[in-house]
Amino acid sequence: MSETAVSEMSFEQAMAELEQVVGKLERGDVALEDSIKLYERGAExxxxxxxxxxxxxxxxxxxxxxxxxxxxxxKPVEGL
Structure with a gap:
């Protein structure tokens, strides 16, 4: 997993890491505690x-x- 804060990631960075997280979770060879952390990171x-x-x-x-x-x-977009 990246050390970069999720809030600072570009779309491409976040998507690439999300794919890695999903891959690890799908393999099922991660300890329960690590799976929970991966799931939380994936949600972010x-x-x-x-x-x-x-x-x-x-x-x-x-x-x-x-x-x-x-x-x-x-046209101006509110909030941007």
Missing amino acids: LKARCEAKLKEAEEKVAAITLDGNGEPSGL
């Missing part, structure tokens, strides 16, 4: 991925297109 990573995806969706939704289908500007 999942929440981070979801937050970053929502943020990206809001940014994309804020782009407006002109009559030619070209971006014509950005």
Whole structure:
């Protein structure tokens, strides 16, 4: 597992570590206490991925297109 705080991870970093966590849990060769820690870390990573995806969706939704289908500007997105 990474030493990086989940709150500081990019989407790609969080997703890559989440995949590692899931792989370890699926193998089932981890002690119970370690499994619990992995599950907790996985839950944090999942929440981070979801937050970053929502943020990206809001940014994309804020782009407006002109009559030619070209971006014509950005609408302010609350909280960004």
